[in-house]
Amino acid sequence: MHTAQQRANRALLIKLLLVALLMFGFAWAMIPLYQVVCELTGLSQMTREAKQAALAMPVKLRFDATVQPGLPWRVRALTTQLTARPGTFVKVEYEITNTSQRRVIGQAIPRYLPAAAGQYVKKIDCFCFKQQAFAPGETRRLPVVFLLDRNLPPEIRSITLAYSLFNVAG
Amino acid sequence: MATEEGLLEHLPHHGPPQGLARWLAATNHKDIGSMYLWFALTMFFIGGILALCIRAELFRPGLQFFQPELFNQLTTSHGLIMVFGAIMPAFTGLANWMLPLMIGAPDMAFARMNNWSFWLLPPSAALLLLSFAVPGGAAAAGWTLYAPLSTQMGMGMDMTIFAIHLLGISSVMGAINIIVTVLNLRAPGMSLMNMPMFAWTSLVTAFLIIAVMPVLAGAVTMVLTDRHFGTHFFNAAGGGDPILYQHIFWFFGHPEVYIMALPAFGIISQVIPTFSRKPLFGYTSMVYATASIGILSFMVWAHHMFATGLPATVQLFFMYATMLIAVPTGVKVFNWIATMWQGAMTFEAPMLFAIGFILLFTIGGLSGVTLSVAALDIQLHGSYYVVAHFHYVLVAGALFSLFSAIYYWFPKMTGKMVSEPLSKLHFWWSMFWFNVTFFPMHFLGLAGMPRRIPDYALQFTTFNSIATIGAFCFGLGQLIFLYNIIFSLRHGKPAPEHPWEGANTLEWQIPTPAPYHSFVEAPTLEVIENGVIVGMHGGKHG
16 A cells, blocks of 8 residues: 555656756756747847838839940940839849940949939949940849938938930940 | 554654654655745745835835846846745745645655655755855846846856756755655545645645756756757757747646645645535646646646737637636636535635635736736737736635635644734735735736836836835735744644644644654545535554
8 A cells, every 4th residue: 555655656656757857958048949949930120120110101213224326335224223222222223235236335424313312322333323334235134232211301202213324435 | 453453563652753864864744844844934034124115216216225236136136036936936835734644644655765755955045045245246137037137147156056956956856755655645435526625735846847847958958958958949149049948938837826826725725614614616627727727737838928929820829728728717716605605614824814815816917817918928928927927826715725724724833823813904904005015016016017128217106115014015015924823833822633623634633733743654535526524533643
């Protein structure tokens, strides 16, 4: 009778000790578990998105380009419009083709609409930074990379970035 | 007759062993329970002295008595000593003393392990206190021991970590003992759904302890390896994450809150029916409320971390989950009040403390619901509002319930009555000065005074001075309790067999004082809800 009781007690003791041991391991298991759970549920992504949402409402961006007389080029914005939040990087490309049978050098001059938005488009890379030389019949894609400044006044809801391309003599 | 005498010879009919051996090698649940309670009382006074040092420094703005470094050590040690040294051992001690009597068991299931659980406590207390004397002083990272503060301090932190390991092993062993005793050693007739509420809450508490104390041990072990063995669990420069510590700590920390609250609920659920002379209202819902509080306590840990930049979805989840706990807690408060409703109430000291508990614990619970609102918590986090909140649930909650329990069971434990006038004085004194101490802290917190600071802006002076006066008077009042206990032990009136008219659970069916070996032979019981005994046969005491 007594030993049966002791056996039952011991069996329960061992189970409970196992639980305690498992929970000790669980403290360590939390390290990978947090990573897995955050990845599966996208919780850490949510923090990032929430932070961005806190920055500002997205702004509509339009891209355009026109060739001025005297330059035998065809130009096309590969992305004509997109929306971006202030504080983010934007990258778009323009495709330029030299339609003539000679070497042509051109220069792009940017214009912003509204003009006040110009100081909030912080260009990091642009084909307008320097003159571009095109071989006869050549087609190239040229990038524009810029940071949309987070201090963009909230009343500016859309920005148009338009390039005029000029022939450079020589 | 002859057979009965033959049987008795096998029973341990000797009295307690004499001298120091009785305590060092104690295996009797009453001896160990008493040691637990005396240990807790000692730590309560030590922790109280630390609290008074804190309040003395905060009496006036500016630095009067302690440098900020020492002040931080005082707040840290006060928290650790009160939580792990006073409240938890006191509840384990009470469970040791009363559980076998309440469910008809001869002793705790593992008597020698019980001895070990207790004797791990004094060394860990010594480690905590001696750390004040080492270079760099005691741990000063707050009782939560947040990384990266805790990965930087002197050897006082190592001593604290080792103390927490010992305390963890002690309470896990104590909890295993409680679970096995309750599940395996109940007398015939004492079914689980008829057990006294105190047995139920002790059982659920023990499960919580087994589930989370090892997690705390894991967290501080990581701190230890970060400090000395080149790991980077919490070091961002090494690829770790200091926020991870908070996640692991509060996975322990929130159930820990209920480890200190559930046994108090159990005590109140015994005391209120006794002095209302009515059965406990809604016993079954009490059991389910206890269990659901236990389960929910694992799902709310991040409400301590609203200020760490959690995603809004996560904040929402933890906010609602936390508010959900107010439901089972509300069920309990409702049931206690419904038990008193139309009862033939008398207001002896245990009942006074129980009613004081309900009043003040509810205030603490309400400020808890306030803090659970994520948007509000951003403002209140780490302020004196939090300090006010958890002292309402831990001092007016856990501590008042312990006073209630001691006054309630003292006659059965010792065979002496406590002095009723002194006990009542102790209650009214504590009730008044407790509120003087802690109520102004709500206002301080709302006005923006941060916790754990030795100095403060001038506009906080008045409320701080009031709180300090309250704290010193409250502390002084606890000497009434000490005097009352010691005086009554020596010169108290002999207790009658039934000191409380309405008490009808099993521990009141045995002689007063409780014999050294009780229920050597299990009785056969007829029990109804909340452990109320309606019939008992057999049952021998050694």
